[in-house]
Amino acid sequence: MKLTATSLGWRAGSRAIVEDVSVQIEPGETFGLIGPNGSGKSTLLKLLAGLAKRGKGTVHLDDRPLADLSRREIAQSIAFVEQIADTSERLTVRDVVELGRTPWLSALSPFDDHDRSIVMDALQAVDMADMVDQAWATLSGGERQRVQIARALAQRPRLLILDEPTNHLDIHHQMTLLQLVSRLPITIVMALHDLNQAMNCDRVGVMQSGRLIACGPPAEVLTPDRLAEVFRIRATPLFDPTDDSTVLHFHCL
Numbered sequence: 001m002k003l004t005a006t007s008l009g010w011r012a013g014s015r016a017i018v019e020d021v022s023v024q025i026e027p028g029e030t031f032g033l034i035g036p037n038g039s040g041k042s043t044l045l046k047l048l049a050g051l052a053k054r055g056k057g058t059v060h061l062d063d064r065p066l067a068d069l070s071r072r073e074i075a076q077s078i079a080f081v082e083q084i085a086d087t088s089e090r091l092t093v094r095d096v097v098e099l100g101r102t103p104w105l106s107a108l109s110p111f112d113d114h115d116r117s118i119v120m121d122a123l124q125a126v127d128m129a130d131m132v133d134q135a136w137a138t139l140s141g142g143e144r145q146r147v148q149i150a151r152a153l154a155q156r157p158r159l160l161i162l163d164e165p166t167n168h169l170d171i172h173h174q175m176t177l178l179q180l181v182s183r184l185p186i187t188i189v190m191a192l193h194d195l196n197q198a199m200n201c202d203r204v205g206v207m208q209s210g211r212l213i214a215c216g217p218p219a220e221v222l223t224p225d226r227l228a229e230v231f232r233i234r235a236t237p238l239f240d241p242t243d244d245s246t247v248l249h250f251h252c253l
């Protein structure tokens with residue numbers, strides 16, 4: 001699914017939190033959004049998902065304005081995993097992931113074996129299948145994050161928006177999650193703090209003070225000069241001969 005954002009903006013009082021952001025994300029692309037704390041990444045993701053009230057600008061999914069789609073059509077197209085997802089209800093892991101099937105259910109199409117198998121596939125994909133009956137409230141931070149991602153996968157969206165999907169995960173689950181996500185044949189937009197993770201995206205966008213100041217392939221965008229300007233760090237690219245990759249090593253300026 002192609003995602004086209006035009007002149008997106010959002011204000012908190014007189015302060016512009018997101019200002020005049022336009023971007024087109026191609027079908028199947030993995031797009032990483034980076035930027036310092038408070039630069040507007042989460043707010044931009046909400047605008048892209050149609051979840052920010054009083055937002056300016058337009059979002060098109062393929063060629064249809066998001067504003068013209070019903071809530072059900074949006075939920076069948078976009079899954080959004082926010083940074084902090086909580087529920088006070090007494091739900092099990094299975095219940096949470098089954099919620100991902102809601103947009104596809106109706107009186108004529110109730111929850112059935114097909115949905116059950118999608119839910120189990122999603123739980124297996126994030127390595128949580130062994131904990132299906134555990135209460136959500138008793139999960140660790142990383143386990144909750146993986147369950148929320150399973151819920152989004154079970155939704156079978158065409159656009160998956162993830163806000164810092166690896167922030168609670170151990171290194172093994174960070175790597176397997178990013179591999180899983182990049183292999184999905186759908187469009188992915190995710191906010192990331194780890195610039196080496198961003199290096200593996202098809203393209204990255206850099207947010208600074210609410211504006212998208214750069215957008216393109218990681219090697220072109222994440223240059224030492226730009227990282228010094230935006231993050232106030234010195235980044236040294238290092239070559240890893242084990243897989244011919246380039247990794248960034250950081251020092252404070």
Ligand SMILES: Nc1ncnc2c1ncn2[C@@H]1O[C@H](COP(=O)(O)OP(=O)(O)OP(=O)(O)O)[C@@H](O)[C@H]1O
Binds near residue numbers: 040
């Ligand atoms: N409802 C609100 N009222 C006032 N200010 C807000 C509101 N929502 C967000 N902000 C401010 O907007 C700025 C951008 O917030 P946002 O969460 O989009 O940043 P971010 O880039 O995702 O940050 P982080 O990397 O810390 O997650 C922050 O300074 C935040 O305090």
